[in-house]
Amino acid sequence: MNRLLIIVFIGLIGVLYSITYKSSTDIRVISKRINVSELGLEDILSRLGDKPLNHRLVTFDDSKAQIGLELIKYGKTSKQKSKRISKHFVCTDCHNLGREFEELSDDSAENRLEYARKNGLNYLPGSTFYGIYNRTSFYNDDYIKKYGNLVDNARDTLENSIQLCAKYCSSGRYLESWEVEAIMHYFKKTELKLRDINLTENQLKNVLNSQKMNSEEKSELVSMIKSKYSQSYSAHFKPTMDRNDRKYGEGGDVENGKAIYNSSCLFCHYDKRVTYLNLDETQITAQMFWRNIESYTDKSLYQIIRYGTYAKTGRKQYMPLYTDEKMSDSQINDLVAYIKQLAGK
Amino acid sequence: MKIVITLLLCSSTFIVKSQDALETFNETRILNAHSNETLKKKILQFRIEHRFGDMAGSAGGAQEFFGFDNAADIRFAFEYGVTDKLMIGLGRSKGTGAPYRSLVDGFVKYKVLEQNKAKQIPVGVSLFGASTITYMKANEDLSLVQSFPKFSHRMTYVSQAIISRKFNDRFSMAILPTYVHRNLVLANDINGLFSCGAAISLKITKGFGILGEYFYNFHDNEIRTEFKNSLSAGLEWLTNGHNFKLVITNAKGFNEVQYIAGNTSDWSKGQFRLGFSISRNFKL
Numbered sequence: 001m002n003r004l005l006i007i008v009f010i011g012l013i014g015v016l017y018s019i020t021y022k023s024s025t026d027i028r029v030i031s032k033r034i035n036v037s038e039l040g041l042e043d044i045l046s047r048l049g050d051k052p053l054n055h056r057l058v059t060f061d062d063s064k065a066q067i068g069l070e071l072i073k074y075g076k077t078s079k080q081k082s083k084r085i086s087k088h089f090v091c092t093d094c095h096n097l098g099r100e101f102e103e104l105s106d107d108s109a110e111n112r113l114e115y116a117r118k119n120g121l122n123y124l125p126g127s128t129f130y131g132i133y134n135r136t137s138f139y140n141d142d143y144i145k146k147y148g149n150l151v152d153n154a155r156d157t158l159e160n161s162i163q164l165c166a167k168y169c170s171s172g173r174y175l176e177s178w179e180v181e182a183i184m185h186y187f188k189k190t191e192l193k194l195r196d197i198n199l200t201e202n203q204l205k206n207v208l209n210s211q212k213m214n215s216e217e218k219s220e221l222v223s224m225i226k227s228k229y230s231q232s233y234s235a236h237f238k239p240t241m242d243r244n245d246r247k248y249g250e251g252g253d254v255e256n257g258k259a260i261y262n263s264s265c266l267f268c269h270y271d272k273r274v275t276y277l278n279l280d281e282t283q284i285t286a287q288m289f290w291r292n293i294e295s296y297t298d299k300s301l302y303q304i305i306r307y308g309t310y311a312k313t314g315r316k317q318y319m320p321l322y323t324d325e326k327m328s329d330s331q332i333n334d335l336v337a338y339i340k341q342l343a344g345k
Numbered sequence: 346m347k348i349v350i351t352l353l354l355c356s357s358t359f360i361v362k363s364q365d366a367l368e369t370f371n372e373t374r375i376l377n378a379h380s381n382e383t384l385k386k387k388i389l390q391f392r393i394e395h396r397f398g399d400m401a402g403s404a405g406g407a408q409e410f411f412g413f414d415n416a417a418d419i420r421f422a423f424e425y426g427v428t429d430k431l432m433i434g435l436g437r438s439k440g441t442g443a444p445y446r447s448l449v450d451g452f453v454k455y456k457v458l459e460q461n462k463a464k465q466i467p468v469g470v471s472l473f474g475a476s477t478i479t480y481m482k483a484n485e486d487l488s489l490v491q492s493f494p495k496f497s498h499r500m501t502y503v504s505q506a507i508i509s510r511k512f513n514d515r516f517s518m519a520i521l522p523t524y525v526h527r528n529l530v531l532a533n534d535i536n537g538l539f540s541c542g543a544a545i546s547l548k549i550t551k552g553f554g555i556l557g558e559y560f561y562n563f564h565d566n567e568i569r570t571e572f573k574n575s576l577s578a579g580l581e582w583l584t585n586g587h588n589f590k591l592v593i594t595n596a597k598g599f600n601e602v603q604y605i606a607g608n609t610s611d612w613s614k615g616q617f618r619l620g621f622s623i624s625r626n627f628k629l
Binding site for chain 1: 367368387514515550551552585
């Protein structure tokens with residue numbers, strides 16, 4: 001009898017343990033099993049009671065993420081029969097895949113360029129895909145001027161943003177659902193981790209002990225975490241600078257300008273990689289820019305950077321514009337200073 | 346693992362400046378001849394090329410509006426970049442009628458070497474091979490080439506090495522050793538002809554340049570008494586996706602078989618003409 005009681009007792013303990021184990025998978029328990037700094041922010045925020053992301057993926061499949069990466073880099077995948085998304089662009093022509101700021105809450109053009117220079121990144125017109133999964137708003141601010149009502153459904157939904165980008169920004173086609181899914185899995189894979197947002201030791205301790213907090217404290221914690229990274233990147237278009245306001249490189253930082261020319265202009269134009277216009281670091285090329293520097297046409301750096309060109313029937317290839325956040329007026333002056341020097345003026 | 350991920354991320358965003366002699370010539374042609382350049386992968390180019398009649402001499406002058414009333418040759422072609430180094434093309438020419446009309450040409454060009462200072466490669470070398478076939482109606486007069494007793498007589502072949510060098514931002518040069526073979530020729534001609542071309546390009550601005558081209562034929566002047574070397578000069582305008590050339594040349598026809606081996610026009614007799622070529626690129 002006693003033996004039977006002991007077995008029932010042990011069984012009950014087992015059942016209770018399994019129930020408590022499931023219901024208390026808080027951050028502290030998780031932290032005992034895995035490295036907490038590797039936890040995704042989405043997971044942490046949802047455990048702190050934050051509203052789930054619209055595009056939340058409940059499960060993650062690495063093989064889909066691999067396909068997603070192929071689609072992003074090459075516009076097609078070798079693992080499944082698919083048609084190229086666009087014959088003009090791939091995602092990485094405009095978007096980096098890695099981190100672009102020291103502080104992820106930052107969005108200043110100056111700091112972005114400094115980080116790009118330090119880490120050998122390209123300085124591109126689109127925001128990085130790194131941490132895009134943790135963002136909640138896309139095609140922000142002035143992008144409505146370029147894409148009109150098309151941005152309405154894309155602004156709060158990452159999947160729709162992907163479709164808008166594939167069809168219109170890359171002059172391609174709408175994606176199949178499996179393609180969107182694969183890209184979403186890649187985004188999930190590269191979502192921000194706790195380690196990415198540079199928490200202090202105390203802040204990290206608070207996160208670990210969050211199961212003891214009341215809802216108000218948890219809400220504060222959510223706000224603190226969210227203040228550490230950008231949920232949406234601002235995007236403000238600027239008109240072509242008035243001829244009289246242009247500095248024509250005066251006081252510009254030539255080294256900065258050279259870095260911009262190499263990491264922005266040449267990334268697409270060198271050896272006609274993406275376009276038909278070949279650019280290089282020769283005097284004859286710089287003279288082409290310098291000769292047109294005062295104009296209000298596509299040939300002027302002041303205009304082409306701010307307006308880009310537009311895809312039109314028969315010519316779907318175009319140049320995207322740089323918003324003020326992606327290239328500041330001061331950086332354009334740096335670029336012009338470099339071009340002026342290269343042109344021998 | 347982190348290194349692998351970093352490399353993976355960087356691989357998509359790294360500019361490979363593999364060459365230091367981009368655009369030795371602005372496009373795939375110099376004037377009549379091919380340049381060392383090939384179309385980039387998956388670029389389809391449509392070309393329209395035209396040569397007018399003699400500007401001066403007995404067949405030119407004001408009566409013929411300096412050749413604009415006549416068309417010496419017209420070529421339409423589709424050309425395509427299979428890889429960044431390999432291109433192919435298929436064209437159709439009116440033909441000068443001396444001796445061929447209705448020519449269809451096909452060619453392959455491959456960039457074997459690219460000029461590169463770092464790798465100590467002083468010149469670029471491209472190899473070019475072409476063949477033409479005429480589908481003109483055979484003439485009953487067996488004394489003419491156009492009688493085409495055998496089908497193979499309708500065919501011609503060209504092999505060429507295009508050795509180019511970009512000396513600086515503005516000046517480039519090419520040497521073009523060429524062999525042209527025709528299966529049937531008259532007694533005053535030879536089947537296999539060696540020729541060597543020389544061409545220059547001087548870019549005044551990024552989008553505008555001057556071109557020159559000359560082919561010297563290694564032949565016995567006592568046999569090939571009627572034939573002349575081709576000499577051409579031209580201007581070139583380059584825009585985004587377009588290339589426009591204005592040519593003045595004594596050669597009437599397109600394709601090496603016509604402008605190298607079959608050229609009988611003489612500059613000194615006013616037998617030179619204007620011509621143009623326009624190309625438009627499409628991404629496939």
